[in-house]
Amino acid sequence: MSLFLGKIHYWLFDKILWFEGLEDEIIKLAQKEGLNIDEIKNEIDLKYGENTQNKNLEEIIDTSNIHGWLQSKINSSEGRVASWTKVMLENDKNNLVKLANVYIYQGIKAAKEVKSSQNLLNAKDIYNSLNDYILDGMPCDRVNEVIISQDDIVEWKKRICVHKDIWEKEGMDVEVFYDLRNLWIKAFVNEVNGDFEYIQKNETEYCISERK
Template sequence: MSLFLGKVHYWLFNKIEWFENLEEEIVNFAQKENLPVREWREAIYEKYGTPTEKKSLEEIIDTSNIHGWLQSRIEAAEKRHAAWITKILNENIKYKNELIKIFEQQGKEAGREYRLQDVPIENTEDIYKALNDFILEGMPCDRVNEVTNISEDEFSWRTVRCLHKEYWEEIKGDVKNFYELRESWINGFVKEVNNKFTFQRYENGIQKIIRK
C-alpha cells in the first residue's frame, strides 16, 4: 500500500468526520433525554471502537495500510451509528422525530459550509457532486450508486448496492431508519446549498434532485 496520502484520502476522512460529528449530536440528544448513555457508550465503544481522535489525518492514519485504516473507520462509525439510533428508538419510537431534526440541521450546516467555499452550484449535477463530498457511502471502489438521468432540471440515481444493511442487521436494527434519517439530512443539505432545488426519494429506490 502506498505510503502517500492523496486527495481522495482527505476527502474520505472529511466525510468520516462529518459522520462522527453527527454521532456526537445523537449522543448529546440521548444525554438530554436522560437515557443510559454511560452504559450504552461503554458497550458500544467496547464492541465497535471509539470515534476517531480529533487530530489531523497525518497524525493518526496508518500509512502502511491507508485503505484498510479508512475502511475500518467507516465500518466502526457505521456500526456505532446503528447502535446508538437503535437503542434510542427502542426506548421510545417517538424519539425519531427529534433525530430527524438533528439530521436535517446537520445537513443544513454542511450546505452552508459548502456555499462558503464559493463553488458554483448551477444545476442538479453540481448539487449531486456536492452532496457526495459529505455523504458517507463506503469507499469509492464500492460504486453503490447508478446514475439514471442527468439534465439541467433533474438528476436521478438509484442505489444498486446497500452497504449499510449488514451493519444494522448486526445490531438487530432496522436499516429503514437509516434511510429515513439520511433523507432528512439530504433534504436539509439541498435546501441550504441552493433553495431552487429539492430532493425526492421514491419507493422504487430512485432518488432525484429536481429544480423547483
C-alpha cells in the same frame, strides 16, 4: 498498497468526520433524554472502537493499509450510530422524531458550510457537493450509478446496499437509516439551493431536480 496519502483519502476521511459529528449530536440528544451516556458509550466503544476525535489523518492512519484502515473507520462509525439509534428508540419510540430533527439540522449545517465558500448553481453541482458529505462505503464500492446528469436534473440509482449488514447487526431495520438520511439530503438540497428539490422516486432511484 500505496504508502502515500492522496486527495481521495482526505476526502473520504472528511466524510467519516462528518458522520462522527452526527454521532456526537445523537449522543447529546441521549444525554438530554436522561440516559447514562458514559456507560452506553463505553459499551459501544468497546464493540466498535472510539471515534477519531477529529485528529489529523496523517497522525492516525495505518499507511501500510490505507484502504483497510479507512474501511474499518467507516464500519465502526456507522456501527456506533446504529447502536446509539437503537438505544434511543428502545428508550422511547417517540425519539424517532427527535432523531429526525438531528439529521435535518446536520443537513442544513452542511449546506451552510458549502454556501459559505461556493454557489451551487445547478443539479450537477448540488449532487457533487452532496457526495462530499454522504458516507456510502468506499469509492470502489460504486454504490450509486448516475442515470441522468444535466443542469436541471441529476438522477441516480442505488446499485448495492453497504449499510444493511451494519444496521442488522444491531437488530435495526436499515430502512430506519435510509429514512433519516433522506431527511438529511432533503434538508441539504433545500438549504443549499431552494430552486432545486430532492426526490426519492422508489426504493433504489433518486433525483435532484429543478423545481417546476
